[in-house]
Amino acid sequence: MKVKNYPVTRPFLPPLDDYKSQVDAIFASGWLTNEGSCVNALEEQLQSKLALPKVNLVSSGTIALHLAIRALNLSGEILTTAFSYIATTSSIHWSGCRPVFVDIESHGYNIDLEDLERKITPRTSAILATHCFGVPCDVAGIQRIAEHHGLKVIYDGAHAFGTLVNGQSVFHWGDVSTCSFHATKLFHSVEGGMVVARSAEVAERVRRLRNFGHNGEEKFSEFGTNGKNSELHAAMGLSVLPHVDEILEQRRMQAETYHEVLFKAPLRLPPVNNLTWNCAYFPIVFEDEQRCIAVKTELAERGILTRRYFYPSLNRIATDSPESCPRAESLSERILCLPMFHELTQKETVSIGRLIASLSSSSSFAQ
Template sequence: MINVTKSFLGNKAKFLGYVDSIYASGWLTNHGPLATELEDRLRDYLGVRNIILTNNGTLALQIAYRALNLSGSAITTPFSFVATTSSLQWEGIRPIFADIDKASWNMDPQAIEARIDSDTRAIVATHVFGNACDVEGIARVAERHRLKVVYDGAHAFSVRYRDRSVLHWGDVSTLSFHATKLFHTIEGGAIVTNDDALAARIRLLCNFGIVDTDTIDGIGINAKLNEFAAAMGLCILDDMALILEQREEIARRYEDQLGDYFDLQHQQPYSQRNHSYFPIALANEDQLLRCRRALNAKGINPRRYFYPSLDTLGYLQPQPPQMQSRTLSRRVLCLPIYPGLPRHIQDTVIQTLVQESSRRSQRQTERFWPQANATDLMEQRFSLPDSGFKNIY
């Protein structure tokens, strides 16, 4: 089965060389030399001031909330991976959803202010599919209401906004280095901040609050990255130029071939994408399910991502419906994109989707113009109702 992603494993000989060094030193975790090297290299690669490695991206979010002393409620997006919301609820922070912009698919700054409550202390936004949020718009809202800003940057590795890392924005940004991500450490994550004092607090929180062998300064948890995970990260980082190049090539081909048939995510101005995913929005859920079945029949497994809209989660009810997110979540399908994706597989994905779209168009034409001849049907182009989405990836 061809899945929506496939983990890039890098150079095996290089990885085994790092493993040999681990065996030689006997240092497996607790800020070992490979984790330290990876942190230093990522700081330089991303161009950020402080980066603290963690053992997964969800803990990175939870520690960020703790480090900022968040309580009460936080305004967040309903269109994201569930961890964006569940991490808030887990930490006793009430999620309040603000709807998304129908073009960028990110949280709409104009929707935030109406949702701010008396106990709201933060905005938690996601750079969805690696598309930068309207960070300047969100910053203005946060400044007016004295709110902290946390960015879930799980998809935003290497994404740039106005010629620097998008991770510079907000009080804290978090990353996921899960095996499905374009940069990974098998399991892992990171926290980024420009605030040195906050970075020091985050480091304590990641290591039980331990200052040294004789001192514990407050409560903490174990979020440290182990040496084997760091070894994988060092191998992957060496190949980032190749990974980004191949992803861009695949994404551009999808865009060229599918842009006239489906709605694509509108890229945030002044931003540079990393092509971590290639999502398309179909006309409706029925068409999505038909297309998925057609691809599954050919051994291809696209993913409904993100589904369902998080404002529908049972443990958060009742919630006012966020209609842009609910509608989009029923329409979005992510297509296979990863280095090494065979060209003929991508051709099959494209051809299958175009054929399914054309069948729908033909059925509509036969319904309204039953006398249309075969030539007319072959020449017509599939078009969606005006939904406000732009055909730009």
């Protein structure tokens, strides 16, 4: 294939004039941050787009998780997936709780319900699970377990913008759901994130906690943090949001194209036949780590960048947590996310897919 550089991801850039007109209005008002009109407008538009009761915009997906844990008053142990980005675990540590790692499903990427239930102890206060790559967790099963044992549920939905469960946004599930609006995400505001809480009380607490704990100009309800997002970030979100359906459609086209080209290769592919999945990423799973690394290296030499996402498994990073999670460990050694960004054409997706099909089937990598 013709050599051209393909990053694994590239931020979606809205028409510059759209962003400029938002910035013009910000300059005219002189209001740069502290719950200004762009932040308020983006919260309202997200509520209406995703049919959510209350959205609290925050400065990142990581801060969203910190605020969720604090707003729910969690302590002790939090059961969490061993297969996610480090922010899922680090936010538990930063909140003074202990992560207890749970393994993943045998044929998916998300937390395994049997292992989850087995690891509940009297010290467990909550479950923090990730909708990996935007594929939803077994939310009904998790809710059943949580209700039975009196646990809170937080979903790290950093990847899950546009994912549906029973026709509704997946952010409806859990006591709290979070999302990341980082520049590489399907919907973004350069940096940013949101917290969606089931109860109005928890949502109100998040709103205060993100603003130092202010409860009025001269009153504080508790010690909070600075988790606010700025008008300039919200302006980017307002400029990207009108394009989000087009972004989702393009992602689905890319995922279906990769699937078509790769389905005969000796790889495990993501569930494109699940039409409620947002196709945020295209992870492929090899039979072994050696082949995974060999294909990654070959692709990089041809200018096609892939990412070992997530590697290593989180239980191997947090060495003070002794749980072994063999499925998560094995998956993290064998997984690669393929290039996926808005401008990637169908033709380019086919070419990259064909090259991967031939490299992953090639006997020259055999042990």
